[in-house]
Amino acid sequence: MLPCYAWQKMGLSPCRQHGVNHPRDKNSASLNRQTHNPLSSGLFTNLHPSSFVQWSPVIIHGYGMNTYRYHYLGHKPLPGAQLRYFVTLDEQIIAALGFGAAAWQTAPRDQFIGWSYEQREKNLSLVVNNARFLIMPWVKSKNLASTILSMIARRLPTQWEERYGIRPVLLETFVDTEQFSGTCYKSANWIYVGKTKGRGKLGPAGKQSVPIKDLWLFPLSRQFRNHLTR
Numbered sequence: 001m002l003p004c005y006a007w008q009k010m011g012l013s014p015c016r017q018h019g020v021n022h023p024r025d026k027n028s029a030s031l032n033r034q035t036h037n038p039l040s041s042g043l044f045t046n047l048h049p050s051s052f053v054q055w056s057p058v059i060i061h062g063y064g065m066n067t068y069r070y071h072y073l074g075h076k077p078l079p080g081a082q083l084r085y086f087v088t089l090d091e092q093i094i095a096a097l098g099f100g101a102a103a104w105q106t107a108p109r110d111q112f113i114g115w116s117y118e119q120r121e122k123n124l125s126l127v128v129n130n131a132r133f134l135i136m137p138w139v140k141s142k143n144l145a146s147t148i149l150s151m152i153a154r155r156l157p158t159q160w161e162e163r164y165g166i167r168p169v170l171l172e173t174f175v176d177t178e179q180f181s182g183t184c185y186k187s188a189n190w191i192y193v194g195k196t197k198g199r200g201k202l203g204p205a206g207k208q209s210v211p212i213k214d215l216w217l218f219p220l221s222r223q224f225r226n227h228l229t230r
Contacts (some may be wrong), residue, residue, distance in 0.1 A: 039196035054087045081164050094139045098132035109192030109214045115229045123228045125166050130173035157220050169224040174213040182214050190216040
């Protein structure tokens with residue numbers, strides 16, 4: 001955990017005795033007043049496990065503000081089980097990640113796994129969705145994104161199990177190819193399995209209502225199919 005002064009420098013105050021910095025708290029530090037030093041080149045070599053700060057109520061407002069301001073989709077609450085992280089280096093936030101419930105159905109993933117409807121209904125909780133991944137705009141460092149993805153994949157299963165009593169065996173993510181190419185997922189050894197139909201969660205069958213996205217998967221266990229299809 002970073003010391004109090006470091007969080008305050010980043011516009012967050014997890015050390016205050018009376019709790020969370022609420023958006024309406026006039027005394028809370030504002031992210032709008034943050035100053036950031038440009039960070040570049042070779043940052044991934046300086047990352048270590050303590051760089052990953054897991055979500056807690058005292059920093060959730062900061063997570064939301066950062067994703068809202070800098071992620072192209074803005075900040076939206078994640079449904080159900082979830083873990084969120086800041087990645088920090090030299091007393092600066094350099095990235096944010098959010099993980100939540102997997103999509104109920106998506107043909108490329110379901111075909112890759114090879115599970116039945118009943119198996120999916122029973123075991124979907126073993127799949128976790130990387131719903132947000134943001135590298136802060138003042139950070140420019142080759143290989144940083146793929147390094148973060150590799151490191152978080154090693155940490156998340158145990159931390160998810162500690163919180164929810166379920167150990168995930170597969171990660172999924174959806175990449176809007178109008179915005180990104182998905183290179184960092186490829187570099188982190190995620191597997192491209194196909195494209196969505198663009199129907200979204202509530203879209204009408206047979207009609208595109210949201211952007212078509214690439215679907216990437218990352219097995220967290222060599223036996224992931226056995227776990228998902230039993």
